[in-house]
Amino acid sequence: MTQIKTQLLNAREGIITEQMKLAALEEGVSPEYIREGIANGSIVIPYNPKHLSLKKPLAIGKGLRTKVNANIGTSPEHADLDEELEKLRVALEARTDAVMDLSTGGDIDRIRKAIIENCPLPVGTVPIYQAAVEASEKRGIAGMDEDEIFEVIERQAEDGVDFMTVHCGVTMESISRLKAQGRILDIVSRGGAFLTTWMLSNNKENPLYEHYDRLLKIAKKYDITLSLGDGLRPGCLADATDRGQIQETIILGELAKKARSEGVQVIIEGPGHMPLDQIKANVIIEKKICEDAPFYVLGPLVTDIAPGYDHIAAAIGGALAAYYGADFLCYLTPSEHLRLPTVSDVREGVIITRIAAHAADVAKKVRGAIDRDIEIAKARKNLDWDRQMSLAIDPERAKKIRKESKITSNKCTMCGKYCAIDVVRDYFKTEKLTCNV
Amino acid sequence: MTQIKTQLLNAREGIITEQMKLAALEEGVSPEYIREGIANGSIVIPYNPKHLSLKKPLAIGKGLRTKVNANIGTSPEHADLDEELEKLRVALEARTDAVMDLSTGGDIDRIRKAIIENCPLPVGTVPIYQAAVEASEKRGIAGMDEDEIFEVIERQAEDGVDFMTVHCGVTMESISRLKAQGRILDIVSRGGAFLTTWMLSNNKENPLYEHYDRLLKIAKKYDITLSLGDGLRPGCLADATDRGQIQETIILGELAKKARSEGVQVIIEGPGHMPLDQIKANVIIEKKICEDAPFYVLGPLVTDIAPGYDHIAAAIGGALAAYYGADFLCYLTPSEHLRLPTVSDVREGVIITRIAAHAADVAKKVRGAIDRDIEIAKARKNLDWDRQMSLAIDPERAKKIRKESKITSNKCTMCGKYCAIDVVRDYFKTEKLTCNV
Numbered sequence: 072m073t074q075i076k077t078q079l080l081n082a083r084e085g086i087i088t089e090q091m092k093l094a095a096l097e098e099g100v101s102p103e104y105i106r107e108g109i110a111n112g113s114i115v116i117p118y119n120p121k122h123l124s125l126k127k128p129l130a131i132g133k134g135l136r137t138k139v140n141a142n143i144g145t146s147p148e149h150a151d152l153d154e155e156l157e158k159l160r161v162a163l164e165a166r167t168d169a170v171m172d173l174s175t176g177g178d179i180d181r182i183r184k185a186i187i188e189n190c191p192l193p194v195g196t197v198p199i200y201q202a203a204v205e206a207s208e209k210r211g212i213a214g215m216d217e218d219e220i221f222e223v224i225e226r227q228a229e230d231g232v233d234f235m236t237v238h239c240g241v242t243m244e245s246i247s248r249l250k251a252q253g254r255i256l257d258i259v260s261r262g263g264a265f266l267t268t269w270m271l272s273n274n275k276e277n278p279l280y281e282h283y284d285r286l287l288k289i290a291k292k293y294d295i296t297l298s299l300g301d302g303l304r305p306g307c308l309a310d311a312t313d314r315g316q317i318q319e320t321i322i323l324g325e326l327a328k329k330a331r332s333e334g335v336q337v338i339i340e341g342p343g344h345m346p347l348d349q350i351k352a353n354v355i356i357e358k359k360i361c362e363d364a365p366f367y368v369l370g371p372l373v374t375d376i377a378p379g380y381d382h383i384a385a386a387i388g389g390a391l392a393a394y395y396g397a398d399f400l401c402y403l404t405p406s407e408h409l410r411l412p413t414v415s416d417v418r419e420g421v422i423i424t425r426i427a428a429h430a431a432d433v434a435k436k437v438r439g440a441i442d443r444d445i446e447i448a449k450a451r452k453n454l455d456w457d458r459q460m461s462l463a464i465d466p467e468r469a470k471k472i473r474k475e476s477k478i479t480s481n482k483c484t485m486c487g488k489y490c491a492i493d494v495v496r497d498y499f500k501t502e503k504l505t506c507n508v
Numbered sequence: 509m510t511q512i513k514t515q516l517l518n519a520r521e522g523i524i525t526e527q528m529k530l531a532a533l534e535e536g537v538s539p540e541y542i543r544e545g546i547a548n549g550s551i552v553i554p555y556n557p558k559h560l561s562l563k564k565p566l567a568i569g570k571g572l573r574t575k576v577n578a579n580i581g582t583s584p585e586h587a588d589l590d591e592e593l594e595k596l597r598v599a600l601e602a603r604t605d606a607v608m609d610l611s612t613g614g615d616i617d618r619i620r621k622a623i624i625e626n627c628p629l630p631v632g633t634v635p636i637y638q639a640a641v642e643a644s645e646k647r648g649i650a651g652m653d654e655d656e657i658f659e660v661i662e663r664q665a666e667d668g669v670d671f672m673t674v675h676c677g678v679t680m681e682s683i684s685r686l687k688a689q690g691r692i693l694d695i696v697s698r699g700g701a702f703l704t705t706w707m708l709s710n711n712k713e714n715p716l717y718e719h720y721d722r723l724l725k726i727a728k729k730y731d732i733t734l735s736l737g738d739g740l741r742p743g744c745l746a747d748a749t750d751r752g753q754i755q756e757t758i759i760l761g762e763l764a765k766k767a768r769s770e771g772v773q774v775i776i777e778g779p780g781h782m783p784l785d786q787i788k789a790n791v792i793i794e795k796k797i798c799e800d801a802p803f804y805v806l807g808p809l810v811t812d813i814a815p816g817y818d819h820i821a822a823a824i825g826g827a828l829a830a831y832y833g834a835d836f837l838c839y840l841t842p843s844e845h846l847r848l849p850t851v852s853d854v855r856e857g858v859i860i861t862r863i864a865a866h867a868a869d870v871a872k873k874v875r876g877a878i879d880r881d882i883e884i885a886k887a888r889k890n891l892d893w894d895r896q897m898s899l900a901i902d903p904e905r906a907k908k909i910r911k912e913s914k915i916t917s918n919k920c921t922m923c924g925k926y927c928a929i930d931v932v933r934d935y936f937k938t939e940k941l942t943c944n945v
Contacts, residue, residue: 256888408922469816
């Protein structure tokens, strides 16, 4: 492979790449807007040229539609390649924007290759998982060799992974601040836990921090977008926005700056579990400390007491985070905190996270976001059910619910002939001329 | 029945009633706090002494836990008393705080009596529904007699209804402002639509506005809490926060003041469909214009494109509204905009709305709200699944999801032996001393 020039290096030189053009078309913005955003670090296009099946470059960041990621992948307890490919199919059908393969069970290489091959969208991974799993089988996580970590990163890059979570901010300093603070749920990030175990067992600094240059070299070679992971993200409301978490963010801000100076695209991962009133502050902090790097959040879950409904706790927090400026929402499914998600969980997770993202996009006035809401409202006014269904975020479910009611009229069983819209129809012939949003 | 003295009149005289005491106990506040809130109008206790099965007086308003209401009731298309009683049972089991019977089909009197008899929580109704349905069957909605409306209100009060939605703010003035503005979905409130039809057909003012004194007299007699309805609430994002809607709020503010001066408790109903960024302003406007009257919101739904998931669109908006000060959330179910809810929809609607209410309560630091989140987080740390389940908002669903994964270890199938919590356990022996929330 000849050395490629990253999107960021191109953007900085004023070059608009084919990927920038395609992403701009998709967003309805100018290619120059995308180029400028990439150049200043507020937009990324995770696109590894080795990912041959990636047909639609995706731009993530400032001023663009909020994107959604679906996590799939095996675990030691449950590993079935066919099931993972079915999850991928369902996630694509439900219109996720990106997919992460988080496999830690079965033949990890084979599963990843299959997912990448079958995924026309950006694929992300967390290489430390595979490194830890491979080491764990031989010598335990503490026995993991530093070179192994980088070998796995390069192996995954070579397969075509477009973005990688790397928990570079879990350092001796941030762990020590975390310990000094005290937490209920110390570390809930798997990657963060693996690295912490390695570091504290060996009394050595995090290799992803210590040898960050080596990481950047690989990332630059394949134009991997680094997703600087939040290994110290809070795992419950009571741990949110503590000194350990913010210390990690500060370090990630420094590392983001360095990545950019080397021409490597970077996004920042965020919490986690967080009371609703802390979300705005967290988004502002990330955007300031990390100089506008796109913010990729997991949730945040606004309560801890909703196992079975954590996708909803996360949709509440995600909508709010995205409204305040988060750019990329990682889905949660009804299985969060309970089990590996099933195929139907994946579908549910993607759609509900899309609802949160869309609600935020309407509120932050992303170009065209409200158009579909206006169209479905007009279809409601006309009691045009076919059109309502075609505009619904999940036509299949909407149709099923209506059909089960065995309605035969053009109303619905909620009101029947007392349908408010129909009752007053004759009295409102005026046309709405302006939109209030 | 001897003339009773309303909670508001008692409060104003400095008297702490039995209901205030019980409600205070339930909230963990002093009886004096409740009394003062009722006296100044920021708290209500919907409690009609005729509702003999009402065992637990419910206080709604400022500084208290956010409450949840479940709408049940028949329609002309679907009317089955047994099914409605089953919905009631399920709503109670899912721990709703109040129930509204919105029946418009079948034997409305019989259904209401049965629901009231079987409901130990406050029951609300929308009397104009029954008045319009009864008139509609004889002479059409436009042929409804003014006396019939008040007769139905008194009939329902006599049965023990605790709070009533009355769309008194749908006036010639507010309708005219609505028309001048223009909307996509003119009126989506059934009560609003019935009254508008009657008013515009007969060219007469809304009887509930014109004869508001007559309404107050009945409300005072039974201590019915008036829920001043938002007949002009927006039915889609594009119609939100328009001049018609705000004009109605202004009128409701005047009517709230008048109700209080007569010793009648009052709450205000709010939208509806609304972009996320307008929610805060709407709560502030209601609280200011209506002088701190408790705010009862339906949603707000933060997108129009989610039929089948409208309970989630509403949970996002509801959590935010409650955080900003809304006091009472009316649930939505997965059936909203599609059909009359089923029994399982009712369960889902209550639980999801409780999640939104709880998330808001944690964020606005309602006394004790976060305690359960802290406890479940501790149970997670200890991998104590029984305790996690017992603290979950819906233990039944959480258990079912975990059980389906056929896990046999004390971990879950998401991570198995790579459980982050377990991996780092030995490195974190510190105790968290303070809570960050």
